[in-house]
Amino acid sequence: xxxxxxxxxxxxxxxxxxxxxxxxxxxxxxxxxxxxxxxxxxxxxxxxxxxxxxxxxxxxxxxxxxxxxxxxxxxxxxxxxxxxxxxxxxxxxxxxxxxxxxxxxxxxxxxxxxxxxxxxxxxxxxxxxxxxxxxxx
Numbered sequence: 669x670x671x672x673x674x675x676x677x678x679x680x681x682x683x684x685x686x687x688x689x690x691x692x693x694x695x696x697x698x699x700x701x702x703x704x705x706x707x708x709x710x711x712x713x714x715x716x717x718x719x720x721x722x723x724x725x726x727x728x729x730x731x732x733x734x735x736x737x738x739x740x741x742x743x744x745x746x747x748x749x750x751x752x753x754x755x756x757x758x759x760x761x762x763x764x765x766x767x768x769x770x771x772x773x774x775x776x777x778x779x780x781x782x783x784x785x786x787x788x789x790x791x792x793x794x795x796x797x798x799x800x801x802x803x804x805x
């Protein structure tokens with residue numbers, strides 16, 4: 669093998685290796701993006717499930733509820749949900765907890781359709797998850 673063949677083989681090897689590294693980096697970036705979208709959607713569904721369950725068990729929806737705040741009474745507790753600092757926040761009497769991490773969901777809105785019915789919509793990175801719940805008690 670002479671010098672020209674050696675340089676040509678090294679050049680081809682570097683090109684193949686560079687293409688492989690670039691393809692791997694693109695695949696990794698796509699994987700990370702899709703994983704974040706799936707996590708956002710799954711978290712929103714879990715939060716939605718919890719809210720629907722609590723609304724169904726509530727005694728009544730508070731008249732102070734609005735597009736940005738859902739408040740209802742569950743036996744002796746006042747429970748509310750809102751979107752605060754890019755997180756879904758749940759308050760029960762004096763206790764506050766965040767149900768999502770920062771930026772996992774993009775927003776939440778509530779529509780009180782009747783004194784016992786509410787529509788909840790959670791905006792995720794992928795789309796909007798929406799459902800209705802009715803107070804059963």
